[in-house]
Amino acid sequence: MTYVAGVDIGNNTTEVAVAQILGKGNVRFLSSSMVRTVGIKGTLRNVMGIIDALDQALQPLGLARRELDVVLLNEATPVIGDIAMETITETVITESAMIGHNPATPGGQGLALGRTIRLGDLATAPAGECAWVVVVPASVDFEQAARQINDATARGSRVVAAVVQKDDGVLINNRLVHPIPIVDEVQFTDRVPMGMPAAVEVAQVGRSIEKLANPYDIATLFELDPDQTRQVVPIARALMGTRSAVVIKTPKGDIEERRIPAGKIILIGHRQKIEVPVDEGADAIMDKVGAIFPLEEVQAEPGTNVGGMFEQVRKVMADLTDLPVSAVRVQDILAVDTFKPQQILGSLAGEYAMGNAVGLAAMVHTHKLPMQRLARKLEDEIGVRVAVGGVEADMAIRGALTTPGTRAPMAIVDVGGGSTDASVINEAGEIKSTHQAGAGDMVTLLINTELGLEDFEMAENIKKFPLAKVESLFHMRHENGSVEFFHNPLDPRLFGRIVVLTDTGAVPIETKQLLDKIVAVRQQAKKKVFVRNTLRALERVAPAGNIRLISFVVLVGGSGLDFEIPKMISDALLDYGVVTGRANVRGSEGPRNAVATGLVLAYAQDLEG
C-alpha cells in the first residue's frame, strides 16, 4: 500500500492530488489542494508553491511528506504566450479646430454661429452685425462673466454662445438675460484662436448633438467646398454622440486621420511563405493563418512595432529555457480587431477618438521546460522521490475522463492565461493535442484597451467578475437587473458608480461608460478570443478536422469556473451537436485538478504486476 501525490504546475495555480495506490489500476483518492504558482512555470522558484500545496493536501490526512512514496510532476506544456496592441489609425489635428466633449452640465441649448472673442475684449468690440462666441478663462468667475455678457448685450453686441474653462456653464447661463448655448470644462481655452468663425452646439438633456456631428451641416455652416467637407469628416465622427461641441474654422485648420505603418507579419508554412501587413486588420491576418497548414513559423518585419513585440516574446522564452534567442520560434498567432480610445493630438478639451487597432497574441513552442532540474531540486528539499510523469495534455484528458457521463471520443479544452489548449482522445486511446495563441491575457488586454482603462488589474477584474451599479447609499443593481440591499451604508466612493464585484469586495470603475457598454466590451472580447480559439483548437484536433465527430467536449482549468465562458462555448458548439460542459473531475473537483488526477491514474496504470 503506497501513497502518491500528483502535482500540476500551471501558469497561475499549482494543484495537488494525493491518493493511495491499492494495486495496479486501483486508486483511492484522498485529498486535493490548490495554491498560486510561485514564479514562472518550470522555474526553480516553483518549489515553494509545490511544498505549500503538498502540505495543504497532506494536513487533513495526518500524513507527513516523508510517508509519500513518490511525487509526480507533469511535463508542463512548453508554451508561452505574449500579447501586444498595434494602433493602425490615429487622429491628428494640426491646427486647433474643434472641441467636442461631454461636460456633465453644459449651459443652455441650441446651435449658434459667431466669431471667437476673448471675454476681456467684449467691452471694446464693435456693436452691430457681428455675432460673438465669447471665450471665458478660469480666472474670471461666473458672476463677472455673466455680467460682462449681459452688459455687452445691452450695448447692442450679439453674444450668441460661450466656451468656458471652468465647470460654470449652468451658473453663467442662469444669470444671462438672453440664454445662450455654453460649453464648459474646456481645459485649453487659451489655445482657441480668436476672431475665427466658430459654431457651438449644446443638445438638450438626454440627446446628443445633431448638426456638428454631420459633415454636411458643418459644410453648410462654414460654407465649405466638397474638398474641405471631406477634411471635416474626422471632426464630425469624433463629435458623434457627445452632448456639446464647438467647431472652429481656422485658416489652416486641418484634421487628418493618419495610418501608422505597423509592420508586416510573415507566415511560413511547409512550402509557402505569405506576408500580411498588420494594418490590413485581424480578419486578413487570420484568413492567411487559416490558409496555411501546417503553419510552421510566424515572423515579423524587423524594425517595426510588430517586430519589436515578436523579439520580446522570443527573449522571454529564451531566458526561460536557456536556449539562444535564435532557436526560439513563434508558432501561432491570434489577431483580433479592436478599438483604442486615443487622445486627439491638438485637441482643446482632452477629447478622445476611437482609433482602429489590432491585438496580437503570439505563442512560442520550445522543446522542453527544464522540469528535470525542478524535480531534482524538489527531491532535495522534501527527501521524497520525485518523478516527471507524462505529458500535460495526456494527463489532463485522463483526469477529465473521470468526469461522470463522459467517454471517448472526447475532447478537452483548457483556456489558460497565455494559450488555449485542446486535446482529443479516440476510442483506441490515442491522444492528439494542440496549443493556440491567445487566451485570458488577450481578453484582459482587449478590455483594458477598448475601455481606455490603462489599468491591467482593473481589466482583469472586469474579465473575471460581474458588474453592478450602486444606485443609492444602501442598494446596488446587478448587471442582470436584480437589486441587492445593504443594512449598512455603502462607501460614498462607490455611490453612483459602476463597480466590479470582486471576491474581496466592490471596486469602483473610473469611467464615464455605461454599464451595458462595459458588459458588451467584456463579452465581445471573450467571444473574439475564447470562442474563436476554442473552435480553432477543436478543428485542429478533431478527426478529419470535423468537430461533429467529437461526442463530448469538457472544459478544464480555471476558465471553466468563469461565470460566462462555459455558456458562450456551449452556445457556439450547440450547432455541432456536441455535449459540452465543464468537467467534474472525479465527480467532485469540478474543472480543477484534472492533470494532477491524471498523473496519479497514469502511475497506477503503469505499475508492474
Add this chain to the structure above:
Amino acid sequence: MVVTKPILERRPAVQLATFEAATSVLQAILWGIEEEGIPSEICDLAAGSATVMAHQAAHMSSLNVGVGVTDAEVVLHHRDLPGDKPLFVLSGRDRSAEALKTLGKNAARLVKCDPLLFDDDRSTKAPPTEPSVAPAQSASDDLERIVGAVMDLLARQRMGK
C-alpha cells in the same frame, strides 16, 4: 441675497440648515448645487452642531439631502444615514470656496445618483501638464488657494471675537 423660506413649503429641494453662518459660505454651496441643476432651499434652525442640523435638514428635504452650516463646520448628510455618520464634513481650513462648491455639487449629485467628487481624484484627473497652459492654470489655482486662506483667516478672527 440669501432668502429664508418657511419650512412648511415643501417643494423638492436640497435643504440647507444654517445658524448664523456667513453668507459667502452659503453662497458657494448654493452655486455648487445650482451648477448641477438641482433646486435648493435655506432654513434657519436653532443652534446645534452642524451634523445634527444637517441630519434634520435631510429629514425636512423631500429629496432626503441636507446640508448643515455653522461657523465651525459644513456637513453634508442623507436622511437614511445614521445621524452621527454624515457623508462629508468640512471644517476649519478645508473650507475654501472651491471645497464648499464641491460639497454643494456632491449634495446635488447625491440626489441625481451621479458619482461623488473627492479631492484626491480631482487632483488625479488634472490634465497632463503641458507647458503652454500649466502656468495659467497653476496661477488660477494659487489664486483660489489664497482667497480660501484669506477667507479662513477672516472666519477664525470672527470666531475669536
